[in-house]
Amino acid sequence: MPxxxxxxxxxxxxxxxxxxxxxxxxxxRLALDGISVTIEKGSYTAILGxxxxxxxxLAKIIDILEVPDSGKVVIFGKDASDDNLFWDIRAHCCCVFxxxxxxxxxxxxxxxxxxxxxxxxxxxxxxxxxVDQALKDVGLYEYRHRETTALSGGQKQKLxxxxxxxxxxxxxxxxxxTAMLDPSSRDDFLTLVEKMRVEKGLTLITITHDMTExxxxxxxxxxxxxxxxxxxxxxxIFLSDNLWDYGLKRPVKFNFAFEIAKLTGSTLTKEDLRSDxxxxxxxxxxxxxxxxxxxxxxxxxxxxxxxxxxxxxxxxSYTYDGNDAKAIEDINLDIRRGEVLGIxxxxxxxxxxxxxxxxxxxxxxxxxxxxxxxxxxxxxxxxKDTMKIRQNVGLVFQYPEYQLFEETVFKDICYGLKKMGxxxxxxxxxxxxxxxxxxxxxxxxNSSPFELSGGQKRRAAMAGVLAMQxxxxxxxxxxxxxxxxxxxxxxxxxxxxRDSGTTIILVSHNMDEAAVNCDRICLIDHGxxxxxxxxxxxxIKERAEELGIQRPRISRFSGxxxxxxxxxxxxxxxxxMNFSPEKEAQSIVRSVCRAGGADVQ
Amino acid sequence: xxxxxSLGRYYPAHSFLHETDPRVKTIxxxxxxxAIFIIQEPVxxxxxxxxxxxxxILAKITPGILWSTVKPMLPLALFIFVxxxxxxxxxxxxxxxxxxxxxxxxxxxxxIMAVRLxxxxxxxxxxxxxxxxxxxMSDALEKLFAPLSLIKVPVHEMAMMxxxxxxxxxxxxxxxxxxxxxxQSRGADYDTGSFINKVKGYITVLIPLFVSSFRRADxxxxxMDARCYRGGKGxxxxxxxxxxxxxxxxxxxxTLLAALVVVVDFSLR
Numbered sequence: 001m002p003x004x005x006x007x008x009x010x011x012x013x014x015x016x017x018x019x020x021x022x023x024x025x026x027x028x029r030l031a032l033d034g035i036s037v038t039i040e041k042g043s044y045t046a047i048l049g050x051x052x053x054x055x056x057x058l059a060k061i062i063d064i065l066e067v068p069d070s071g072k073v074v075i076f077g078k079d080a081s082d083d084n085l086f087w088d089i090r091a092h093c094c095c096v097f098x099x100x101x102x103x104x105x106x107x108x109x110x111x112x113x114x115x116x117x118x119x120x121x122x123x124x125x126x127x128x129x130x131v132d133q134a135l136k137d138v139g140l141y142e143y144r145h146r147e148t149t150a151l152s153g154g155q156k157q158k159l160x161x162x163x164x165x166x167x168x169x170x171x172x173x174x175x176x177x178t179a180m181l182d183p184s185s186r187d188d189f190l191t192l193v194e195k196m197r198v199e200k201g202l203t204l205i206t207i208t209h210d211m212t213e214x215x216x217x218x219x220x221x222x223x224x225x226x227x228x229x230x231x232x233x234x235x236x237i238f239l240s241d242n243l244w245d246y247g248l249k250r251p252v253k254f255n256f257a258f259e260i261a262k263l264t265g266s267t268l269t270k271e272d273l274r275s276d277x278x279x280x281x282x283x284x285x286x287x288x289x290x291x292x293x294x295x296x297x298x299x300x301x302x303x304x305x306x307x308x309x310x311x312x313x314x315x316x317s318y319t320y321d322g323n324d325a326k327a328i329e330d331i332n333l334d335i336r337r338g339e340v341l342g343i344x345x346x347x348x349x350x351x352x353x354x355x356x357x358x359x360x361x362x363x364x365x366x367x368x369x370x371x372x373x374x375x376x377x378x379x380x381x382x383x384k385d386t387m388k389i390r391q392n393v394g395l396v397f398q399y400p401e402y403q404l405f406e407e408t409v410f411k412d413i414c415y416g417l418k419k420m421g422x423x424x425x426x427x428x429x430x431x432x433x434x435x436x437x438x439x440x441x442x443x444x445x446n447s448s449p450f451e452l453s454g455g456q457k458r459r460a461a462m463a464g465v466l467a468m469q470x471x472x473x474x475x476x477x478x479x480x481x482x483x484x485x486x487x488x489x490x491x492x493x494x495x496x497x498r499d500s501g502t503t504i505i506l507v508s509h510n511m512d513e514a515a516v517n518c519d520r521i522c523l524i525d526h527g528x529x530x531x532x533x534x535x536x537x538x539x540i541k542e543r544a545e546e547l548g549i550q551r552p553r554i555s556r557f558s559g560x561x562x563x564x565x566x567x568x569x570x571x572x573x574x575x576x577m578n579f580s581p582e583k584e585a586q587s588i589v590r591s592v593c594r595a596g597g598a599d600v601q
Numbered sequence: 602x603x604x605x606x607s608l609g610r611y612y613p614a615h616s617f618l619h620e621t622d623p624r625v626k627t628i629x630x631x632x633x634x635x636a637i638f639i640i641q642e643p644v645x646x647x648x649x650x651x652x653x654x655x656x657x658i659l660a661k662i663t664p665g666i667l668w669s670t671v672k673p674m675l676p677l678a679l680f681i682f683v684x685x686x687x688x689x690x691x692x693x694x695x696x697x698x699x700x701x702x703x704x705x706x707x708x709x710x711x712x713i714m715a716v717r718l719x720x721x722x723x724x725x726x727x728x729x730x731x732x733x734x735x736x737x738m739s740d741a742l743e744k745l746f747a748p749l750s751l752i753k754v755p756v757h758e759m760a761m762m763x764x765x766x767x768x769x770x771x772x773x774x775x776x777x778x779x780x781x782x783x784x785q786s787r788g789a790d791y792d793t794g795s796f797i798n799k800v801k802g803y804i805t806v807l808i809p810l811f812v813s814s815f816r817r818a819d820x821x822x823x824x825m826d827a828r829c830y831r832g833g834k835g836x837x838x839x840x841x842x843x844x845x846x847x848x849x850x851x852x853x854x855x856t857l858l859a860a861l862v863v864v865v866d867f868s869l870r
Contacts, residue, residue: 065826087829095827102817103824107611107734107768114839116828121835131839147613149771163828361782387788395786402776403783405808415805419788450812464787 005077008039008062008171008203013071015057015226031057033226034071039219041076041170044197044204046214046234049223050247050483051454055207058223059173062205063093076170091120093171094164098179098481100156103163109151110135110144112159116167134166137199138192153347154185161193165200172197174206178213179481182347182509183550190216209483211238211251212553222246235273247485252512252581253557257283259585264292276557280564287592288568294593295586309372310503311335311358311393311472316367318353327353328527331367335472340494340504342518342535344511344549350527351507352397355474358505359393360386373471391420394470398477400461404449409440409460412449413467420468434467435460438493455486459493466497473497474505479513491517515539515552515579523547536577554581561588569595610771612731616661619732622848623741629855630728636859637720643709645866646716652858653720656727670726671719678715685711730767739764740842743833757833765821773814780809 015032031054039045049055060066061073064080073080075089094116097103106112113131122130135141138158143151151159157177164172174193178186190213197204206217214220220237222230224246230237237243238250250258257279261268264286272282313333319326328350335341343351356362357369360380369380373392378385397403406412413431422430435445438459444452449460458478465473478494479487494517498504508514514521515535523531523538531538531547538544541559544551551559555577562574565588572595578584618626640646657667685707692706729738739760750756781791784805791802 060823063827065823087831090827091829095824097820097824099817099820101772102820105765105768105821105825105828106736107764108613108736111734111736111839115825115830118836118838119829119831121837123837124839124841127837127839145613147611148768167828356782359786361785390786390788395783397779397783397786400783402813403780403787403809405805405812415789416787419790468788 004038004074006041008037008041008076009072009074010035010037010058010061011072011074012036013061013068013073015061015066015068017057030226032061032068035223035226035228037221037228037231039203039205039221041203042201043219044194044217045206045219045221046217047205047207047221047223048209048211048214048246048248050485053223053247054226055223056175057226059095059175059205059207062171063095063173064090065095091167092169093173094167094169095173095175096157096160096164096177098176100153100160100180103160104148104156107147107149108144109140109146109148109159112148113144113162113166116163120167130166130168134162137165137196138162152185154181154189157181157185157189158192161189161196165196168200169202171203171205174204174208176207176209176481178208178210183511184346186213209481211249211484212253215251222248233270235270238273239268239270244485247483249484249488252553253279256554256557256581256585259582260286260589263295263585263589264289276560280561283561284564284568287565287589288596290596292589292593292596294590297586297590308337309334310337311372312370313354313357314368314370316354316357316364316369318357318362318365326527328524331529333522333529333532335503335505336520338498338501338503339519340498340506340517342514342521343505343507343524344509344514344521345524346509349524351524352476353527354524355395355476355505355507358472358474359395360389361395371472387420391468392470393472393474394465394468395474396462396465396476396478398480399458400465401449401454401457404457404461404464407448408446409435409449409452409463410445412460413445413463416464416468430467430469431463433469434463437466437496438463439489455482455489458482458486458490462493470502472503472505474507476507477509478506479510487513511539511550512552512554512579515555523549535579539577539579552579554579554584558584558588565592571595610730611734612662612666614661614732616659616732617851618656618660618727621732621851622842622844623733623737624745624842624844625848625852626728626733627738627741627745629852629859630724632856632859633724633728634721636863637717637724639863640866641713642866642869643713644869645862646713646720648865649720649859649862650716652855652862653723653727656855657723660727660732662727662731666731667723667726670731671722674718674722678718681718682711682715685714735764735767737840737842738767740838744842761833769817772817773810776813777806777810780806780813 012034013032014030014034016030018029035054035058037058047055047058057066061068062075064073064086075093078085078089080086080089104112105115110131113134114127117127117130132141135144138161140155140158140162143155148156148159160177172193178189181189193204194216196202206213208214215234217234220230220232220234221228222237229246230240238254243249249255254273257268260283266286266289268282272278312335313331316331317326317329331354343354345351353362357364357380364380371378371389371392378389378392380389404412406415410431413434414427417427417430432445440456440459440463444456444460449457452460462478475494479490482490491513494504494506506514506518518535520532520534521538522529538547538549539551539555541551565572569592572591574591575587578587636649640649686703687701689704689707689710690702692704694702694704696703742763743757743760746754746756785791789802789805791799
């Protein structure tokens with residue numbers, strides 16, 4: 001059989017992590033179940049799929065970090081089952097993983113970059129040249145003598161790229177490498193990787209949950225239950241209607257476009273989806289069609305402007321020991337009862353420091369936080385109030401699943417309640433209520449937290465905080481690392497909590513989600529509050545530019561369409577901004593009907 | 602609070618001792634370890650203190666860094682001091698009450714013991730951890746113990762394990778801090794209550810920490826695998842160890858100084 005020298009060929013590969021036991025009744029769960037994929041040399045491919053679909057395993061198979069149980073893997077004509085080619089294949093394929101900390105071996109930046117080529121036995125001075133060049137390529141050359149632990153998350157991921165480049169690979173695999181980065185480091189990182197791909201002629205494979213990120217690729221492969229269920233160019237894949245079955249969504253702008261198509265009774269083709277220009281041209285054409293019906297205004301249930309303050313932060317400042325700069329400085333903020341307040345800002349701006357004060361994990365030294373409860377005011381400066389504050393203000397840190405420790409989920413949920421000294425019968429009810437709120441079944445509640453899937457663990461850990469029925473809930477990046485479906489479920493839980501009267505403080509660096517889910521947004525920059533206001537106020541183009549923040553993707557794309565429509569319909573008046581793609585689409589169609597409708601009559 | 606631990610941490614700087622060959626530093630460390638435990642005379646201890654100060658200057662270690670290294674060990678030094686004061690009954694009695702007897706000899710001895718411990722920590726820091734990156738240290742140990750591989754001791758693997766352990770100290774310290782905060786926000790209390798309760802409280806930290814360490818170990822192993830790690834065979838080094846005349850000179854000089862201290866000590870007994 002002639003081997004294809006210019007592609008990665010995966011054929012009928014099966015793989016299971018479970019070790020087969022002789023007397024086990026059930027067959028081992030297959031992580032890969034007869035998957036077949038072909039990836040061209042030099043291409044830019046995204047592998048998409050829900051958590052646990054087998055996409056990371058596929059990446060490991062390509063780098064022969066796992067050996068398939070059956071099936072064939074041929075990398076650029078080299079058969080992976082040939083023991084003589086094993087190291088040759090692995091040496092030419094590099095991976096960058098999700099958690100930056102868990103892939104750094106060296107204490108000093110240049111030592112870490114050298115680790116790969118040292119393993120390959122690259123001699124000096126070539127080794128030195130490679131390390132220096134790789135560090136220059138990623139822009140970390142000035143940091144070469146720094147400690148790796150002193151780097152930021154984005155820098156650590158760039159370091160991982162440098163470590164890969166120093167091995168001079170043909171294939172680079174990014175396994176959710178951007179998942180833990182904030183939006184600006186994310187863009188920075190992807191731009192860098194794409195530049196390297198062009199310069200070094202790499203075959204780039206990225207595994208991601210971010211659909212807009214996937215749009216940058218030439219080809220998408222969708223993996224579900226260990227099989228490749230769809231393969232094609234992004235515009236072909238996103239035309240399909242069954243993405244949701246695989247735990248995926250369309251990118252925001254496509255959701256918006258498909259809603260307009262639906263409202264105007266038109267259909268989109270894959271040519272339309274190819275670029276922003278073609279999509280806007282297609283949408284404009286649709287909107288110019290005669291006889292479009294204006295959709296009714298769907299009533300937005302906004303809570304009336306509640307003036308009741310539940311928590312006030314007063315002149316709060318904090319400096320970490322041994323640091324000169326203040327982590328947060330003179331923060332003044334009132335939180336209204338029943339609202340969802342978003343706290344946004346770049347990594348390291350002081351968001352986590354601020355929320356750590358909110359339930360007295362950090363005791364204010366300058367300034368104070370007052371919590372207004374039915375039983376009077378609580379001050380975070382007052383040590384006696386600590387327990388009451390922690391009961392009233394629930395704080396869920398990022399990746400809360402890492403704090404689970406009990407034998408069963410139920411016991412873990414009860415931990416806080418026990419500490420509060422709540423009687424047993426009441427405790428059980430409160431724990432089950434919390435489990436119900438986050439959607440855990442009875443079976444799950446009685447199993448070990450370490451047997452649950454990632455998303456379930458996250459919800460179990462949240463239940464541990466919710467059980468105390470806090471009036472205020474502070475959530476630090478509650479959806480990070482979850483797939484699109486998991487994110488949607490998480491925000492549904494948040495909405496349910498809000499509807500039941502809980503005040504929510506949501507820390508996020510995803511502007512799309514902050515805009516849709518928050519009543520007000522507080523922007524923090526270098527430890528200070530830069531702006532507070534409703535999403536509609538902050539994300540107006542001029543205001544956002546002035547503040548230096550990225551607008552939600554939907555606003556940016558809708559803005560482009562509106563520019564075009566202004567030329568087609570002089571005098572068109574647009575309604576205010578909407579952050580849900582569907583509502584924004586309806587609002588655009590209504591505006592066009594008003595402008596165009598007048599013409600027809 | 603855990604993120605400030607400097608035990609086992611590297612202090613990046615360009616100094617004479619930073620650039621000295623780690624093998625020389627390792628051997629010197631062994632020499633000073635012996636010297637610290639042999640000497641008993643205050644004069645000898647004073648001279649040794651002087652040498653240590655000289656080393657601190659040569660390593661460009663600031664008083665702040667030194668303090669953060671010594672500080673966590675002070676309770677232990679104090680403990681040793683107290684134990685010695687109360688248990689040594691020789692010498693002139695200064696104070697006596699019921700079973701407690703304090704003597705001048707006891708105080709002298711206690712001071713010496715506590716100072717020795719502090720010297721030990723400072724020497725470890727100057728000669729090894731603060732001035733030598735973990736990877737260099739593992740290189741040095743690997744080279745020094747290379748003969749052992751002849752009798753099938755996995756020298757390279759052990760050195761690699763040690764360097765990874767040191768590399769992860771700050772990471773795990775930060776993680777401990779994070780987990781403690783998370784549990785505190787659920788009502789955990791690590792400061793008050795009986796001793797038993799405190800110990801029980803730490804279970805809520807230790808279990809998640811273990812689980813996460815295993816997860817990290819797993820991920821790191823895959824990452825190292827992906828970067829073609831396959832043991833010490835055929836590995837090259839970015840910064841191979843070169844023994845220069847300067848290194849040898851430093852080694853001989855400091856060994857002689859240590860010998861001088863020991864000689865002074867014996868001559869005064």
